[in-house]
Amino acid sequence: MHELGIGAWPAKRRLKNPDKTALVFGDETYTYRQFADAADRIAAVLALHGIGKGDPVAYLGENSPAFLQSLFAVTQLGAVFVPVNTRLAPPEITHVLTDSGARAVIHDPEFAERLAPGIAAAGIDQVIVTGDGDDARPGLRRLMAERLGGHMAVPVTHADPAIIMYTSGTTGKAKGAVLTHGNLTWVSINCLVDYDVVSTDVALLISPLFHAAALGMGALPVILKGGTIVLEKSFDPGRALRLIEQHGITMLSGVPTTYQLLADHPDWDGTDLSTLQKLTCGGSAVPTRILDAYEARGLSFSQGYGMTETSPGATSLAPDRTRDKQGSVGLPHFFMDVRIADEHGDMVPRGTVGEIEITGPNVFPGYLNLPEETAKAFTDDGWFRSGDMGFLDPDGYLFIADRLKDMIISGGENIYPAEVENLINDIDGVTGVAVIGVPDEKWGESPWAIVTVRDGLDVTTEQVRAHLDGRIARYKIPKNVIVVDELPRTASGKVRKADLRTRFGGGAAAPKPAGTAVPWQTETLRTVEDRDRRR
Structure with a gap:
């Protein structure tokens, strides 16, 4: 076989390009x-x-x-x-x-x-x-x-499993998404087609490889094409600027905070960025102020949308459409397709909001050891149900309207409220809790916990954070805890988180409006450790 x-x-690259530089890591270089x-x-x-x-x-x-x-x-x-x-x-x-x-x-x-x-x-x-x-x-x-x-x-x-990548679940337990050799091959090919990856590219990878975007849409396409990776253990904006100039970096990926920190660094204006050709941004929409800063240097972005289950690329927005299609996450990757369905699974007209469904050879086959979860994740005709709401404009460009799941994206990291809520509910005196995302100028969103407590008791931010520390990753720990008399609920008893986001987010944290992009949900940023220290 x-x-x-x-x-x-x-091994195939060793045969074709044995002496070409494959990887640079600090002072180490590997052909x-x-x-x-x-x-x-x-x-x-x-x-x-x-x-x-x-x-x-x-x-x-x-x-x-x-x-x-x-x-x-x-x-x-x-x-x-x-x-x-x-x-x-x-x-x-x-x-x-x-x-x-x-x-x-x-x-x-x-x-x-x-x-x-x-x-x-x-x-x-x-x-x-x-x-x-x-x-x-x-x-x-x-x-x-x-x-x-x-x-x-x-x-x-291509059908054999290659990677099991764990992604947070709405039930509070991380689910193992099984990605096959075919999934990873096809997501790489989509990158070659839609991002014009070439053998002369030099890619600076500053995001953790344990996330699907850095691996599936960063490292693997470059190796497949025979380019060079400059790999960093963590992200430092000043060092990244020096590496761009030193190595003639042509490709860079990150979340909006990555690009903001680079543009805000004192060395930004004096760094030679002339070799940069391909900037990809995920995690959330690129703010206008960042677009302006990079366009002033002759640079523009590719944006996109996807998730671990799609290895992760589903759509991409070409740099030349960044302005006239601002807020869109683009068109389906070359070998992918996207459609919008209503609550009954029927297709809806363009411009109508519904659930985003995805098909293509880089869509995963299912979750490890979770046949029921896997079955629920796919339609009867085999399309992956993303759990995200969106619509297609008249030209077929995808816009994210809202999330079926109340996922929070903070600094590019995914936070599923249910996981945090389950642990907060264990605190003595807590009678109800809702974790929501509140706008954060630097990190996009920060998690806040809105709680109700028994009469005569009090629960503080410090108490909740101490309870969670060591039980979950620190980026998931709420930045603030607010005690309220009662949580707004629907007739069926579900918490109306949209009301909480409106109340505590100053209006800006209300349900995400049409056109709010949620690109590559698996991308991340190493400076979240700095954010943790600040909290």
Whole structure:
């Protein structure tokens, strides 16, 4: 059987462009030969540890060469890569490890303590630390040096799972979205077509690779085309500006805050940006002030929409339509299609708001171990139900109108209120809670908790934040907690969050108006750590 998986990509690039620079990470540079050799050696290490086709392998670590090398090592074995968000709390990590059935874990040393409960709960005995390790426990780098490597060409098809990527769910438990080799191949091809990725591109990747956008629409298309990745562990605007000039960066992706911080930096006006050609922005709509700042430097943006379940690209808005179609998330990617349905599943005329449904070869096959959730996520004729509301204009451009799910996007990170509400409800004295997104000039939205409490009791912001700290990622913890006499509810007892957003968001946080874009919901920004410290 022919090897159709993404795990073969480095080896094929080694054959075609062995001496081309594949990856730059600080002072480290890897040619495609060196990059592929490293992936082969890690595959040999994993095979020695008993990892084979279909086995889930979790990875918890910051952006680094080891992340990408491990991805291609795992997938060339026909095993399944499970990237873990580095900002998750121990209980959330435990859920990912146990739910995925991970048989091995590769991790950066600093995450050992957070991983320990999950490793024990999942019964994982194959644990490899990145770096050198020590004599008692040799790390990945030392283990690689002991292996001769050689490409492990395990036959896989486009239908075989390649990655399990966990995405927050409205029920409070993260769901494992199974992305196949075909899903990741086709999302990469869509990027080549719609963003004109070429072999001479040099892409600066500053967003975490454990999110679908940075991986599926950043790293993978560049490697498929044989370009160069300049990979950063975290985002610093001054350093990013220096790297753009130093390496002649042609491609950059981020969320609006990324671009705002770059434009606000003292070095902005003096940095040579002449090589930049492709700017992609996700997480939320690009504000006019940012468009103005970049257009003043001769730069414009591609925007888009999607989610983990679509690997993640569904639509894209070309830079030359940014102004006349402002607020739109564009047209379906070349090999995708989008339609709008009413509550009965019937198609609606253009201009009419309904649920966005998506089809195409990069739409995932389903959620791991959740057949009922998977069934609900698809229509009878196989279209993915996004859970987002939108409409198509007369030209077929998609506009996001609102969300069926009350998801909050803060600094590009997805926050599902139900997960936070479930934990706040555990606090003694809390009788009701609603978590909403309130406009934040820098981060787009910040989560606030509106609570009711028993008579004679009080609940403070500090108390709620202390209760949540360590249970969920810090970006999900409400910035503010407000006690009210009662929560507005419908006749059926559901909280009217639109009323709360209007009341506490100064009107601007009312239900999202037509034309409010919600691009690539899986994109993120490393400076959310700075935001956490501020809160």
